[in-house]
Amino acid sequence: MTLSLDEAAETLAAQPFSTLVGARLTAFTDGAATLTIPIRQELLQQHGFVHGGVLSYAADNALTFAAGSVLGPSIVTSGFSITYLRPAMGTALRAEATAVSSGRRQALCRCEIYADTENGPVLCAAAQGTASVIDLGRTGASA
Amino acid sequence: MTLSLDEAAETLAAQPFSTLVGARLTAFTDGAATLTIPIRQELLQQHGFVHGGVLSYAADNALTFAAGSVLGPSIVTSGFSITYLRPAMGTALRAEATAVSSGRRQALCRCEIYADTENGPVLCAAAQGTASVIDLGRTGASA
Amino acid sequence: MTLSLDEAAETLAAQPFSTLVGARLTAFTDGAATLTIPIRQELLQQHGFVHGGVLSYAADNALTFAAGSVLGPSIVTSGFSITYLRPAMGTALRAEATAVSSGRRQALCRCEIYADTENGPVLCAAAQGTASVIDLGRTGASA
Amino acid sequence: MTLSLDEAAETLAAQPFSTLVGARLTAFTDGAATLTIPIRQELLQQHGFVHGGVLSYAADNALTFAAGSVLGPSIVTSGFSITYLRPAMGTALRAEATAVSSGRRQALCRCEIYADTENGPVLCAAAQGTASVIDLGRTGASA
Numbered sequence: 001m002t003l004s005l006d007e008a009a010e011t012l013a014a015q016p017f018s019t020l021v022g023a024r025l026t027a028f029t030d031g032a033a034t035l036t037i038p039i040r041q042e043l044l045q046q047h048g049f050v051h052g053g054v055l056s057y058a059a060d061n062a063l064t065f066a067a068g069s070v071l072g073p074s075i076v077t078s079g080f081s082i083t084y085l086r087p088a089m090g091t092a093l094r095a096e097a098t099a100v101s102s103g104r105r106q107a108l109c110r111c112e113i114y115a116d117t118e119n120g121p122v123l124c125a126a127a128q129g130t131a132s133v134i135d136l137g138r139t140g141a142s143a
Numbered sequence: 144m145t146l147s148l149d150e151a152a153e154t155l156a157a158q159p160f161s162t163l164v165g166a167r168l169t170a171f172t173d174g175a176a177t178l179t180i181p182i183r184q185e186l187l188q189q190h191g192f193v194h195g196g197v198l199s200y201a202a203d204n205a206l207t208f209a210a211g212s213v214l215g216p217s218i219v220t221s222g223f224s225i226t227y228l229r230p231a232m233g234t235a236l237r238a239e240a241t242a243v244s245s246g247r248r249q250a251l252c253r254c255e256i257y258a259d260t261e262n263g264p265v266l267c268a269a270a271q272g273t274a275s276v277i278d279l280g281r282t283g284a285s286a
Numbered sequence: 287m288t289l290s291l292d293e294a295a296e297t298l299a300a301q302p303f304s305t306l307v308g309a310r311l312t313a314f315t316d317g318a319a320t321l322t323i324p325i326r327q328e329l330l331q332q333h334g335f336v337h338g339g340v341l342s343y344a345a346d347n348a349l350t351f352a353a354g355s356v357l358g359p360s361i362v363t364s365g366f367s368i369t370y371l372r373p374a375m376g377t378a379l380r381a382e383a384t385a386v387s388s389g390r391r392q393a394l395c396r397c398e399i400y401a402d403t404e405n406g407p408v409l410c411a412a413a414q415g416t417a418s419v420i421d422l423g424r425t426g427a428s429a
Numbered sequence: 430m431t432l433s434l435d436e437a438a439e440t441l442a443a444q445p446f447s448t449l450v451g452a453r454l455t456a457f458t459d460g461a462a463t464l465t466i467p468i469r470q471e472l473l474q475q476h477g478f479v480h481g482g483v484l485s486y487a488a489d490n491a492l493t494f495a496a497g498s499v500l501g502p503s504i505v506t507s508g509f510s511i512t513y514l515r516p517a518m519g520t521a522l523r524a525e526a527t528a529v530s531s532g533r534r535q536a537l538c539r540c541e542i543y544a545d546t547e548n549g550p551v552l553c554a555a556a557q558g559t560a561s562v563i564d565l566g567r568t569g570a571s572a
Contacts, residue, residue, distance in 0.1 A: 017194035020163065020185045042163045051160035052207070052220055053200025060195045076227070077195055078416070079268075081367055081510035083222035083537050083559055085530050100541075101514050101552050108512050108555055110539070112529075123530050125222075126537055128557045130364070130512055135391075221559070224367035224510055226394050226416055228387050243398075244371050244409050251369050251412055253396070255386075266387050269394055271414040273369055273507070303480035306449065306471045328449045337446035338493070338506055339486025346481045363481055365512035365554075370505070411508075 003073055008033070008065060011073065021057060025065065031099040033065035038092050039115070050088035050115070050124075058095035059111045059127035066097035067107040067131035080111075080129025088124040090117035105133045146216055151176070151208060154216065164200060168208065174242040176208035181235050182258070193231035193258070193267075201238035202254045202270035209240035210250040210274035223254075223272025231267040233260035248276045289359055294319070294351060297359065307343060311351065317385040319351035324378050325401070336374035336401070336410075344381035345397045345413035352383035353393040353417035364392075366415025374410040376403035392418045432502055437462070437494060440502065450486060454494065460528040462494035467521050468544070479517035479544070479553075487524035488540045488556035495526035496536040496560035507535075509558025517553040519546035535561045 003011070005028040012018050012025045012035075021043070027034035035058055037043070045051040064077045097111035110128050114121040146154070148171040155161050155168045155178075164186070170177035178201055180186070188194040207220045240254035253271050257264040289297070291314040298304050298311045298321075307329070313320035321344055323329070331337040350363045383397035396414045400407040432440070434457040441447050441454045441464075450472070456463035464487055466472070474480040493506045526540035539557050543550040 011189055014189035015194060016185050016187050017197055018188075021196070042159045044159050045161075046154055046157035051158060051200070052203045053164070053196075054160055056199035056203050056223075056225075057194070057196030060199050064195070078364070079224065079226035080199075081222065081224040081557060082199075083557065084220055085537060100555055108514060110555075110557070126529055126539075126557065128510060128512065128539070128555065221507070224414060226414065228394060243412055251371060253412075253414070269386055269396075269414065271367060271369065271396070271412065297475055300475035301480060302471050302473045303483055304474075307482070328445050330445050331447075332440055332443035337444060337486070338489045339450070339482075340446055342485035342489050342509075342511075343480070343482030346485050350481070363513055365510065366485075367508065367510040368485075369508035 003028070003068060008068065018061065021054065023058070023061065028065065028069060031066065031070055033062055033069055033097050035062045035065070035095045036092055039090060048089065050093060052084060054093065055084065055088060055113050055125045056082055058093055058113055059125065059129070062095035062097035062111045063109040063127060063129040064131055066099050066109040070099050070102040070107050071131065071133055074134045075131045076134055078130045078132055080127050082125055082127040084125050086122060086124050088113070088115040090115040090122070092116045094121070107131055146171070146211060151211065155208070161204065164197065166201070166204065171208065171212060174209065174213050176205055176212055176240050178205045178208070178238045179235055182233060191232065193236060195227060197236065198227065198231060198256050198268045199225050201236055201256055202268065202272070205238035205240035205254045206252040206270060206272040207274055209242050209252040213242050213245040213250050214274065214276055217277045218274045219277055221273045221275055223270050225268055225270040227268050229265060229267050231256070231258040233258040233265070235259045237264070250274055289314070289354060294354065304347065307340065309344070309347065314351065314355060317352065317356055319348055319355055319383050321348045321351070321381045322378055325376060334375065336379060338370060340379065341370065341374060341399050341411045342368055344379055344399055345411065345415070348381035348383035348397045349395040349413060349415040350417055352385050352395040356385050356388040356393050357417065357419055360420045361417045362420055364416045364418055366413050368411055368413040370411050372408060372410050374399070374401040376401040376408070378402045380407070392416055432457070432497060437497065447490065450483065452487070452490065457494065457498060460495065460499055462491055462498055462526050464491045464494070464524045465521055468519060477518065479522060481513060483522065484513065484517060484542050484554045485511055487522055487542055488554065488558070491524035491526035491540045492538040492556060492558040493560055495528050495538040499528050499531040499536050500560065500562055503563045504560045505563055507559045507561055509556050511554055511556040513554050515551055515553050517542070517544040519544040519551070521545045523550070535559055
């Protein structure tokens, strides 16, 4: 039911938006997933920091992959909350998500987003969200 | 203190990530902002729907521009919650945000994200978040 | 399938905690519900304002009743986000919730919480949350 | 600047609503706080489970005390998100909150709420929220 790292990486590669952003799946175990996004000019906002929308993409997708590691691939993300803590800059973003609780049908996940800098990782945002198994005959939601 | 539509559109154009996504500011008044994003292949996930991360980007940025319309340009987004309601597909996303409450230093905004389809607009996600005026001498947060 | 005001008020009266808090259902229509809570000493925190936990209770329950007005009585609240805007004091709290979107199985609701004062109502908090129809054979969640 | 367990317990005891609910502070260290609430009839909803509003009160207040352990006593809670996972029943609720990130002025905290049952603790809800130091000359928010 659950996915291997290779299968999960294929799923990520099949998402055109993740390719546009440049996200890579750098860890995927039972209950955890890490997305890594090299920081480049196209991902910034007007002050030279990584755009908050990149961080929210990273949270959304890392949460979803962490949920998929325990629920299997047929899931939808119900939603999430994100809190921004510090401006993100440096060489790469790392979104580390873990499943805090999971049942047969739903998983609650949390995610920390770090910016890797020359002085080490800096925690830039934290998120919490849920994903659910898709019901047959039901129109689901996102990502 | 507040911005005109042209000034706000310049701010959006100065965000490389918004250019990468293809977002345009299509409404900007005192307390409200609308971002429109033409849907194209690069914004999708693996099932052919718009990626949840595009919706969360749209929520983040529409909330921030709605807050900026009442607080002025020197703000940071503190965070937001987003709930996904339906898969997004069609010709364009529209993220319509309004300021529900604002003081001198903080604004609470809400956002609805519609997918424009040949059968009319479909509500795909809803969000709520806050933005604050940047304190001098304080390191702030996102976008 | 949906409830009348009298049936909904009976449900509220059957909640011992709502009786302890002193909540009354003062409006209940298709897609909206209002809870009113007279402010008294026992609901305050150490500075003389209404405790944030009373506001979060009001949000939780108003959201749930608004969802129940469209989904029927067999629902569970999945969760919510609340933002506190101003200290609450005065004669009564009013939590006004509306269903923003609803399907067969889930409703997204929003809620504004006002404190009624001698100078009129003051918006003190705003919330957004979801409730779902209980699946048979599935262990659900809260209130 | 930070509080001792005894000072924090005095603050809790000075909250009339916390006395009404029956909350006790059972742990308080640098960056963490635990609230314990004996489950009794008055805290239930109509199906015999602890009311979601009690869980949200517990989240709000545990988050605030965890933030106070690093920021000092002059803080306001900005808001939080809570996800309900399972119905709460048993002998007591325990809300365990920790500060995930803190600066001079703001702390991000997370909280897990367990129901203590004869079969051990059951995770019933999880929350994430922020609290900020009160600015002089500024009207703040909640609890």
